Amino acid sequence: MKKAFPWHIVVFLAPAVIIYSMFSALPLLDTLRLGFYTTNDAGVHRFVGLSNYHIILFDSDWSTAFWNAMWNNLKFFGIHMLLQNPIGLLLATLFSLKGLRWARTYRTMIFLPTLLSVVIIGFIWQLILSPLWGVGEKLMGFVGMANFFAPWLGQQSTALITLALISVWQFIGIPMMLIYAALLAVPEEVLEAAHVEGAGAWRIFWQIKLPLILPTLGLVTILTFVANFNAFDLIYSVKGALAGPNYSADLLGTFFYRTFFGYQAQIGSPTMGAAVATLMFLVILLGVAVYFYVVQRKLTRYEL
Amino acid sequence: MTSSNLTSSRSFSNIGRIWVHIVLCAYAIVALFPIALILINSVKSRDAIFDNPLAFPTLDTFSLIGFEKVLTNTNFILYFGNSLIVTLGSLVLIVLFGAMAGWAISEYKFRGSRLMALYLALGIMIPIRLGTVSILQLVVSLNLINTRTALILVYTAQGLPLAVMILSEFIRQIPKELKEAARCDGVGEFKIFFRVILPLIRPAIATVAVFTMIPAWNDLWFPLILAPGDDTKTVTLGVQQFIGQYATDWNSVLAALSMAVIPILILYMLFSRQLIRGLTSGAVK
Numbered sequence: 001m002k003k004a005f006p007w008h009i010v011v012f013l014a015p016a017v018i019i020y021s022m023f024s025a026l027p028l029l030d031t032l033r034l035g036f037y038t039t040n041d042a043g044v045h046r047f048v049g050l051s052n053y054h055i056i057l058f059d060s061d062w063s064t065a066f067w068n069a070m071w072n073n074l075k076f077f078g079i080h081m082l083l084q085n086p087i088g089l090l091l092a093t094l095f096s097l098k099g100l101r102w103a104r105t106y107r108t109m110i111f112l113p114t115l116l117s118v119v120i121i122g123f124i125w126q127l128i129l130s131p132l133w134g135v136g137e138k139l140m141g142f143v144g145m146a147n148f149f150a151p152w153l154g155q156q157s158t159a160l161i162t163l164a165l166i167s168v169w170q171f172i173g174i175p176m177m178l179i180y181a182a183l184l185a186v187p188e189e190v191l192e193a194a195h196v197e198g199a200g201a202w203r204i205f206w207q208i209k210l211p212l213i214l215p216t217l218g219l220v221t222i223l224t225f226v227a228n229f230n231a232f233d234l235i236y237s238v239k240g241a242l243a244g245p246n247y248s249a250d251l252l253g254t255f256f257y258r259t260f261f262g263y264q265a266q267i268g269s270p271t272m273g274a275a276v277a278t279l280m281f282l283v284i285l286l287g288v289a290v291y292f293y294v295v296q297r298k299l300t301r302y303e304l
Numbered sequence: 305m306t307s308s309n310l311t312s313s314r315s316f317s318n319i320g321r322i323w324v325h326i327v328l329c330a331y332a333i334v335a336l337f338p339i340a341l342i343l344i345n346s347v348k349s350r351d352a353i354f355d356n357p358l359a360f361p362t363l364d365t366f367s368l369i370g371f372e373k374v375l376t377n378t379n380f381i382l383y384f385g386n387s388l389i390v391t392l393g394s395l396v397l398i399v400l401f402g403a404m405a406g407w408a409i410s411e412y413k414f415r416g417s418r419l420m421a422l423y424l425a426l427g428i429m430i431p432i433r434l435g436t437v438s439i440l441q442l443v444v445s446l447n448l449i450n451t452r453t454a455l456i457l458v459y460t461a462q463g464l465p466l467a468v469m470i471l472s473e474f475i476r477q478i479p480k481e482l483k484e485a486a487r488c489d490g491v492g493e494f495k496i497f498f499r500v501i502l503p504l505i506r507p508a509i510a511t512v513a514v515f516t517m518i519p520a521w522n523d524l525w526f527p528l529i530l531a532p533g534d535d536t537k538t539v540t541l542g543v544q545q546f547i548g549q550y551a552t553d554w555n556s557v558l559a560a561l562s563m564a565v566i567p568i569l570i571l572y573m574l575f576s577r578q579l580i581r582g583l584t585s586g587a588v589k
Contacts, residue, residue, distance in 0.1 A: 027435030
């Protein structure tokens with residue numbers, strides 16, 4: 001007997017698949033397609049092959065800005081990897097210690113900035129670091145370092161690093177929570193056994209806990225990568241679309257925004273914007289591919 | 305309690321414990337200080353904000369003038385409503401459609417089911433922002449520009465992949481017997497889903513709620529591009545532009561910031577337990 005067509009499966013799947021396809025998957029594909037076109041004044045698309053990419057990567061008007069944004073983005077990511085994830089690991093390790101009091105309170109307090117809009121965070125730090133209001137200078141004065149205070153957000157040499165530190169401060173809650181959850185999943189018997197064998201807390205951490213949470217650290221790395229190469233809100237709300245001074249805080253996200261919508265005298269171009277988005281997509285894809293082929297494979301081998 | 309205290313006192317000494325508290329306390333202060341600074345100064349008079357920004361408000365310096373101005377002179381309440389509609393609207397769609405798709409993928413064996421799961425999962429890693437150029441064109445052609453509907457649809461598309469993954473993972477853990485018993489009684493598939501499955505996955509739904517509400521409430525990119533009109537502005541975009549417009553009126557700016565902070569704090573209080581439970585029970589792997 002032939003079964004009736006399973007309509008219920010279609011009905012269960014359809015809403016999610018339709019909305020996801022229409023507003024996420026297909027626009028992404030269409031953006032990749034648009035990168036090969038150019039628009040004339042009448043708004044008609046014309047196929048131009050790789051010419052947009054050639055302009056972005058090699059025409060000095062564009063390439064300087066693009067490579068500057070790319071390089072800044074790499075630094076931005078580097079600072080997150082050096083600070084956000086190790087500090088997140090440290091904090092998670094500390095309050096996952098058994099029987100620690102107020103662990104929940106600490107967790108909540110440290111996670112709070114992660115919940116807030118980047119717009120708010122950006123402004124708070126602008127206030128603190130502004131020489132006018134002087135809260136930052138005053139605070140440094142308490143520890144006798146007022147002389148070292150500088151308008152970090154406004155200087156070309158320090159703007160990017162300062163913004164990266166603000167971003168680290170805000171988003172540390174995410175690696176912290178993920179690592180915390182992984183640490184809780186470490187089987188109690190293993191730790192007890194190690195303890196009975198005479199291993200100290202330090203050794204238990206390095207030789208048992210850390211190896212067991214490696215998959216989570218890999219996940220945290222790739223999440224940081226994707227988030228950083230897609231960052232926009234903080235730079236835009238603190239520095240505007242120009243990511244000044246002199247583009248020193250420009251990331252791929254702000255570069256994309258300017259290309260798409262234009263700024264000052266330059267007119268925005270959807271097709272050029274699409275080409276920039278495609279390049280960002282390739283960078284993110286490369287990161288995800290490295291994660292799956294290198295990190296995941298190594299981890300499976302490790303588990304064996 | 306006593307037994308856990310015993311084991312822990314064996315695993316690290318009291319001196320070590322004090323250091324742990326010092327480190328965590330210090331970091332908690334770093335995390336909270338900037339937020340506290342805003343909240344404290346938002347209820348102070350203008351002079352007090354400038355004279356001593358680090359002081360708590362006293363009877364002399366206490367003032368709600370900023371809140372008064374923001375609430376009476378600006379569209380702040382409207383922006384708030386927009387944010388609420390957009391966030392809750394996408395939340396409902398994400399949870400409902402996400403659970404339905406998660407159920408379909410984890411429960412039924414059909415050709416291409418694995419491929420479908422993979423297709424939906426791709427969106428977890430690839431930011432929807434990269435499709436902005438085409439999303440804008442689509443929204444324009446659907447005549448949805450400057451509508452809350454456009455934002456709801458985009459956030460739903462953005463949130464679905466993670467929701468499907470978390471919810472299908474949870475649905476898989478529901479014992480087979482429950483569903484089989486219902487089927488033997490002749491209950492239809494839709495009734496099983498809505499009456500049996502949905503109530504059972506409530507903890508997972510709470511996790512999904514937190515993960516989808518926060519980015520939707522806080523997003524700046526899509527409101528800026530799809531709905532910058534004054535009637536449809538969200539609170540994040542409103543605050544962003546408000547800061548520029550009223551930069552010199554510190555009372556108002558600080559009050560506006562505080563008002564944008566508070567709902568998310570309340571939200572977190574409501575859901576925080578579920579968030580941890582969801583994470584630790586392996587919702588995110």
